Amino acid sequence: MTRQAVAAGVSALALLAGTPALAExxxxxxxxxxxxxxxxxxxxxxxxxxxxxxxxxxxxxxxxxxxxxxxxxxxxxxxxxxxxxxxxxxxxxxxxxxxxxxxxxxxxxxxxxxxxxxxxxxxxxxxxxxxxxxxxxxxxxxDRMACEKIFADITSRGMSKVGLISGTGGFGASMREQCLDVAEASGVEIVADESYGGSDSDMTPQLTNIASTEGIEAIVNPGFGQGPAVVTRNYAQLGIELPFYQSHGVASDEFIKLAGDAANGLRLPATPLLIPDQLAEDDPQRQPxxxxxxxxxxxxxxxxxxxxxxxxxxxxxxxxxxxxxxxxxxxxxxxxxxxxxxxxxxxxxxxxxxxxxxxxxxxxxxxxxxxxxxxxxxxx
Amino acid sequence: MAGQGTTTVPNGAGQTAAAKPRRAARRGIGPGLRTFLIFAVLVGLGALIFPSSYFYRVGTLVWINTLAVTGIVVLLGYVGLVSLGHAGFFAIGAYATAILPNYGIPSPLAMLAGVALAGGLALVVGRPILKLSGYYLAIATLGLGMLIWMVLSKEAWLTGGPDGMVVSGMNARNLFKLVGLKLKSAEAWYWVAGFAAAIGAAIAVNLAGSPTGRALRAIHDSDVAARSLGIDVARAKSLAFVISALYAAVAGALLALANGYITPETGGFMHSVEMVTMAVLGGASSVFGALVGALILTALPQLLTVFADYEHMVLGGIMVLTMTLMRRGLVPFIADLWTRRKS
The missing domain is CATH 3.40.50.2300 (Response regulator)
Structure with missing residues (x-):
């Protein structure tokens, strides 16, 4: 055991760290x-x-x-x-x-x-x-603010009955919870609530369920990664005409590439980073x-x-x-x-x-x- | 890994621990106590040279990992069983310590409950899956670990989900205040973790020399031979599995308290692999292997931040070299060199 202890000690001493130099x-x-x-x-x-x-x-x-x-x-x-x-x-x-x-x-x-x-x-x-x-x-x-923003847009279009289809990953699950939480205060009623796994390749059953819910007026998809792109494609394949919302989680050019033409017409909340040239001249964020x-x-x-x-x-x-x-x-x-x-x-x-x-x-x-x-x- | 382990790895624990009791008995102290003292000296040495809380923090992690990996040494080094799910037990200890205080149970009791839960689960699950061996056992334990990880990340009402949860309650600093010592919390946790690792190592060493330990090591060499000697192989394997789960759970509980925050990644697959890697790198046959493995894989990444781009290359390189040139791990290799030089 002494041999082993010495071996342990030698390795320990070999690992002592140094300190970095100072700056302003x-x-x-x-x-x-x-x-x-x-x-x-x-x-x-x-x-x-x-x-x-x-x-x-x-x-x-x-x-x-x-x-x-x-x-x-x-x-x-x-x-x-x-x-x-x-x-x-x-x-x-x-x-x-x-x-x-x-x-x-x-x-x-x-x-x-x-x-x-x-x-x-x-x-x-x-x-x-x-x-x-x-x-x-x-x-x-x-994500709570994202829900509020989406719901505000939905109510401003004169609608109130919303269906959720959420990813089960951290982002989707958390945003779904926040959306359920702020729905009432935002004047929105959640009439359908479906979910899908992160690597699912087909969400048509959930979408069919939601689309056939009585009185439904809009669909929101809190999710991250490839899931929302699949949902978007299925949405177009099923020919659903309801207004469709994605989250800020997919606000990138890659998402449009993944979802293709199916993405046309959907809305999402995003930072102005995606539309640098379309910001008004007097927009304070235009310059940054x-x-x-x-x-x-x-x-x-x-x-x-x-x-x-x-x-x-x-x-x-x-x-x-x-x-x-x-x-x-x-x-x-x-x-x-x-x-x-x-x-x-x-x-x-x-x-x-x-x-x-x-x-x-x-x-x-x-x-x-x-x-x-x-x-x-x-x-x- | 297990297949290799059982056939090619000479049982280091067997040789050293079997030879030891006799020699140690001559000197008057048992092997367990000696291990404890050696660990205690190392813990104290660390405290002597550490200039800041940051070093204490890294030191704390080293000792906590050492404790968890000591459990792997019992399972992998003594009995030759590979588990890729021990992070699950680690996480059970951690999460029990985090969750139960929210229901009015004090932290020390919560810790105990977590450790008992992990041990109980290992007992229940151990029997059926320990009938498997080699790769099959590795996969079964992998599944177990993943199940635990999934529960932790899905049951958000209880565990906070993938974002994790705050661990409220005990600070080790208060323990030292009781005896009139004022320490920074990083230092307090360092002493607590070091003490726990020393106790854990002493128990593991004593176990190796006990009749049960001998039975475990007999199984390492051959299931059949052990059975023909009258050893209840299923029971012995189950015992080792439970013991190693207890080690992981205690380490998990300590980490949860020391960090004050935990996420499901504590129970993730990569953490299980990390624990086994530490054991194999340092030398799975000895508790000092656990220490060296934990030390290298915890402290080295801190050193390598200077060349962050090459960190993974260096770590990977060290592991490949160790495993090809020193198949039994660093500590047994260096110990052998030492013996050869002497003789």
């Missing part, structure tokens, strides 16, 4: 750059790196350079918490952006209260900001949206995604707060962040308050209709 203003991020949530974390990390570089090229914040420290937590809450500890203690950052997923965000959140460091999450769920935690903010709108798309395309040769947009907004909110605070003290940055008023980002126009750490209202969402394989904003 350090901002940390823990994102799901690899793993199952990489489609979130990858554009987020690219966006942050691009913005930090751009900022430093333009002289930094209040004349000080910014150092961005990014770790890949692979959406694992366990790793995320370790990296958050590391960012705070070892890297001595003044603020942290991240948590691509809700799990990672919630695992990190308690640390920021302990150490009094401001934290801006890029994950969706309502639990992150309700109840409000003093040091925790977030940039994406919630066009800037972001141009910069991202130049840096990476591809279109930015909604998720990268969340990181864009988080970074700008933070830089704005540090500038206004005129200090790199984390608590003063937090106070300035909470006082943010009318900052236009690509996701929406942010106004934080002590009661609201997301700072968006329904106007952050635009209802878009797919027309000839492209996006068209619906006049409100």
């Amino acid at each position: 203003i350090r901002i940390g991020a823990s994102l799901a750059i690899t793993g199952p949530a990489a489609f979130l974390g990858d554009p987020e990390a690219k966006t942050l790196e691009m913005l930090a570089e751009e900022l430093n090229a333009n002289g930094g914040i209040n004349g000080e350079e910014v150092e961005l420290i990014v770790y890949d937590d692979g959406a694992d809450p366990n790793k995320a918490r370790t990296f958050a500890t590391r960012l705070i203690e070892e890297d001595e950052v003044v603020a942290v952006i991240g948590g691509s997923s809700t799990g990672a965000t919630m695992a990190m959140a308690p640390l920021f209260a302990d150490y009094e460091i401001p934290f801006i999450s890029l994950a969706g769920a309502v639990v992150i900001i309700d109840p409000v935690q003093e040091f925790v903010f977030k940039t994406p709108h919630t 949206v066009q800037d972001y798309i141009a910069a991202y395309e130049e840096a990476y040769g591809e279109k930015p995604s909604t998720f990268g947009g969340y990181a864009y907004d988080a970074f700008h909110l933070l830089v704005d707060a540090i500038e206004r605070a005129g200090s790199t003290d984390p608590v003063e940055i937090r106070d300035a962040l909470e006082a943010t008023e009318g900052l236009a980002g690509v996701t929406g126009v942010y106004s934080f308050s002590p009661e609201d750490h997301m700072g968006l209202d329904l106007s952050a969402f635009r209802i878009l209709e797919i027309e000839d394989g492209g996006w068209k904003p619906v006049e409100e």
